[in-house]
Amino acid sequence: MNSRPGGRPYHHGSLPETLVTHAVALLDEAGAEAVAVREVARRAGVAPSAPFRHFPDRAALLAAVTEAVAVDFSERQLAAVTSAGALPFKALGTAFVDYALAHPHRFALVRGAVFGGARTPALEAGHRDFTGRVTELIVAAQERGELRRDDPELIRVAAQALVYGLSQMFVDGYLDASRAEALIDRVLDLFGLGVLGEACRE
Known part of the structure; x- marks a missing residue:
């Protein structure tokens, strides 16, 4: 020991x-x-x-770090959904951007390894599971009338593109991080106008 x-x-x-x-x-x-x-x-x-x-070289250690960060990133987003009182899909997007702001170096690592397209088997499995759960969330929101009846995969990709781009703009300093909370809320609300279901438009 x-x-x-x-x-x-x-x-x-x-x-x-x-x-x-x-x-x-x-x-x-x-x-x-x-x-x-x-x-x-x-x-x-x-x-x-x-x-x-345990790790034959630095690359192996960094791969393990990437996998751990990817799991943490996913879990934080899903935890936000669980604790959301209403509109869990918006909570998911807010959690995405908040994580990037709080952990810019982790976001940079995940951006290259997960969103870069050349995922390791472990990252691919985790990414597939996470996107599947997000798609289920979208379908459930559609059934409740919170999101419009459109292709769930298309809505997922559009939402991910929005929060990914917004996160990168904050991390790069293009947008003022001190205004992040208000800006995230307003941008996600604006996006929501295009995907909200009839039950949430009244």
């Missing part, structure tokens, strides 16, 4: 998770280029060679 920083012990089997956690912290601090195996090992309190028993 080894020790984590702060004296908390971890069992050997949890070392990969610990290494990924520290790697994500490095990502948050300075971007993907800052994720170095030696520094991750130092922060985990293990020998520089220890990570290589």
Whole structure:
């Protein structure tokens, strides 16, 4: 048994998770280029060679980080839907942009790995599951009369394009992040005018 920083012990089997956690912290601090195996090992309190028993190289560690971030990103969006009192589809979009604003380096990593088209098998499976759940959300909203009766996939792609582009504009500094909350709300409301169902137009 080894020790984590702060004296908390971890069992050997949890070392990969610990290494990924520290790697994500490095990502948050300075971007993907800052994720170095030696520094991750130092922060985990293990020998520089220890990570290589679980990740053969830096690329493998970064792939694990990407998968962890993608899962977290998806879970945050779905959690927003669960806690939304009304219009869960709008809550999903708001959570997307909020995550990009709070974690710009994570968003940059996911943007390249998930939205870039060349997904690993794990990322592909996660992406397929997430988009399937979003499509189910759209269909359910259509059945409640909250969204217009149109191709659910088309609505999903249009909504994703909107929040993806809006997120990138904030991250790039094209839009003022200090106005994000109000702007996100207004932009999503404007988009909603095109997809709202009759029950929400009255």
